[in-house]
Amino acid sequence: MWRIRLNTTINMLALEVRDSDLLLTQFYTLGTDGFILQQLALPEAQAWWQGLEEAEHGQIYLHGYGDKKLGQHKGIVAVAPETGYKVWEQTELAYYGIAPEGIVAYHPKQPEAPMQVLAPKSGVPTGQVLNQVQAAEVVAQHSRSRYADCHYPVLYREGEEYFEQVQHFLELQIGVAAVQAIEYAETATHLIISFYIQDTEGKLCNSLVIFDLDGNLLLQEQLGSSLSGIGSDTFFIFKHNLFFILNRVILQVFRLSV
Incomplete structure (x- = not known):
């Protein structure tokens, strides 16, 4: 894809x-x-x-x-x-x-x-x-x-204030240390975050997580592994449907509750 x-x-x-x-x-x-x-x-x-x-x-x-x-x-x-x-x-x-x-x-x-x-x-x-x-x-x-009905995430890079806030949230909720960049979107009912962690070979793994507004983890998916750099717009929301791609070949759609 x-x-x-x-x-x-x-x-x-x-x-x-x-x-x-x-x-x-x-x-x-x-x-x-x-x-x-x-x-x-x-x-x-x-x-x-x-x-x-x-x-x-x-x-x-x-x-x-x-x-x-x-x-x-x-x-x-x-x-x-x-x-x-x-x-x-x-x-x-x-x-x-x-x-x-x-x-x-x-x-x-x-x-x-x-x-x-x-x-x-x-x-x-x-x-x-x-x-x-x-x-x-x-x-x-x-x-x-x-794109009034479409919601794209905001990209926060490492070193920026909001990156550190979301990084800290991920560490508390699921115990990961996000690096380099985070994509963040918030709806009336959910928090959607795409983040990167570093593997043992120095490559990046990209994952997507969905939380409810109380911080409960609802979904975690690995979008890609052995990556040499970060991407952007790794997901988007259109009319309460969440779209993202797994390993560059599989398009998945999840319905977000209103």
Whole structure:
């Protein structure tokens, strides 16, 4: 499992799964209501040099690569999630973000130039042009609206005050010494924490725990082991469902009581 994007308008996850041994990439959709998994019928021969960019406006947006060595994104392909068919493509522009009116895009060879807004259903420029400050503000404001029902954790790094507070809580409750980083989220009924401990070989193990508000442990899962570094957004909550990935290959969903 390489990347997950949430389309809040139609309650759907878009998933990117990459196999580096076979140089194969596959894309899926997963409805967050009925949890029906569907693979997008995209040409596998071309898929390795594509990646999941975003899912919004009822569509999935993929990117290509301008500089494959550096991993620079170039090109935007809009795909219909129901069929996997390409709806439109912009080969010279790159994705910047989502605005209420459409897709904010820039030219990779002219990153300082004003950005364009593309109509989400056609990819045609709407005529709206944004400078970098305006684009950042529009995308950030729309993100807050898009993810109003979605809760991502806050990342606390070692040395920060809140890291030490949560670290102390974990030590008292389950006897672990968290290192490097902690991700923390709090709902009306639960505390969800993703943390790292160091193994005997100096590698990191990432675990997720759920407590009720009285500090009682409800669930503990190991998300990954023998890790060389920390990650971010190791879990998220959408409409009272907790989503996380085990060992990079298994997507699990737990229902949190309201």
